[in-house]
Amino acid sequence: MQIRKIYDLSAVLNDHTPVWPGDNHFHFEPRVAIKDGAICNSSSFSCTVHLATHADAPRHYVDQGKDLASVDVLRFIGPAKVRQVLTEDWMITAKDLQKLDIEEGDRLLLKTGNKGFMKDGVFHREFYCFDLCGAEYLVKKKIRCIGIDYVSVEKFGTENGEVHRALLENEMGILEGLDLDMVPEGDYFLSALPLKMEGSDGSPVRAVLLEID
Numbered sequence: 001m002q003i004r005k006i007y008d009l010s011a012v013l014n015d016h017t018p019v020w021p022g023d024n025h026f027h028f029e030p031r032v033a034i035k036d037g038a039i040c041n042s043s044s045f046s047c048t049v050h051l052a053t054h055a056d057a058p059r060h061y062v063d064q065g066k067d068l069a070s071v072d073v074l075r076f077i078g079p080a081k082v083r084q085v086l087t088e089d090w091m092i093t094a095k096d097l098q099k100l101d102i103e104e105g106d107r108l109l110l111k112t113g114n115k116g117f118m119k120d121g122v123f124h125r126e127f128y129c130f131d132l133c134g135a136e137y138l139v140k141k142k143i144r145c146i147g148i149d150y151v152s153v154e155k156f157g158t159e160n161g162e163v164h165r166a167l168l169e170n171e172m173g174i175l176e177g178l179d180l181d182m183v184p185e186g187d188y189f190l191s192a193l194p195l196k197m198e199g200s201d202g203s204p205v206r207a208v209l210l211e212i213d
Contacts, residue, residue, distance in 0.1 A: 002213045009109075009178045009192070009207040011052035011118045013045075018123035020151065023048035049202035052118070052151070055194040056174040060201040061164040066171065069198040075145045075173025080107035080190035080209065082183050085128075087112070090155070092130045094137035102141050107173070107190055109147035109209075111180045117150050118179040125156045135166040145173030147192070147207075149180045178207055186211070 011017065013026045026047040032038035050056070055076060058065030083100050085092055092112065102108060112128035127150040130138075135153070138146055146153065146167065153174060154163040167174055175192050189210040194203035 003210050004213060005211040007183045007188075007209040007211070009053060009180060009183070009209060010205070011177055011179055013047070013052055013204065016121055017052050018121060018151075019048055019051060021123065023050060026051055047204070049197070049200055049204070050151075050176070051204050053175070053177040053179070053192075053207050054151075054202050054204045055192065056164065056168065056176065057194075057201050057203075058168040058171050059199075061161045061168050065168060067198060068194050068200045068203050069196050071171070071173070071194075073193060075107075075171075076175070076192045076194065076205070077190060078107060078144075080109055080145070080147075080188050082109045082111065082180060082185050082188060082209070084111040084185055087128060090126055090128055092128060092134045094133040097134055097137050097141075102138075102143065104142040105144050106141075107145040107147070108138075108143055109175070109178060109180060109183075109190070110149065111183070111185070112149055114148075114150040115181050118177060119181070124150065127152070127156070129153055129155050130163050131155075132162050132166060135163045138172065139166060139170050143172060145175060145190075147175035147178050149178050151177045175205065175207060183209060188212075 057068045192207035
């Protein structure tokens with residue numbers, strides 16, 4: 001196996017990284033520093049676990065669902081398809097997804113009209129995401145992992161979380177906040193492993209795609 005190219009799909013984490021309204025911003029704090037006489041540099045950080053490029057665990061919307069220490073990591077690593085989906089409005093429907101070559105067990109990463117949203121430092125309240133019938137279609141097709149190019153698979157302001165719940169009740173891997181702007185449609189190898197945090201409903205990830213021979 002030879003790697004021809006690596007695409008980094010991850011948003012940069014800093015004090016200016018937009019968060020979902022009400023969530024905790026990223027905060028990085030040096031704890032000790034060599035310049036101050038310490039033997040090493042050591043730092044700490046805090047943030048919402050749903051910051052920027054991240055994975056959702058079933059527990060995010062299912063009270064007794066698996067946490068990230070318990071999920072099957074194969075959801076987030078392995079062969080993956082990058083496909084573009086074009087919609088007439090902000091919602092990705094089953095009709096839109098039926099046009100794609102989706103097969104059981106796929107890890108599917110979708111390029112939408114959200115281009116640039118992960119880089120402009122603004123929280124967008126309107127973005128391309130799934131309606132319930134779209135989510136149910138993914139479940140019916142037994143998709144292993146679904147990824148999208150903004151910070152949620154679900155419309156901002158939704159009260160009942162039905163899209164998340166439809167996916168997570170079936171333990172589908174969810175990757176949100178992927179930067180797919182420069183990635184052509186195609187087949188790749190994905191690595192987007194979340195931290196093994198006991199009790200956690202989400203985790204930032206360093207997501208990369210490998211273009212291989």
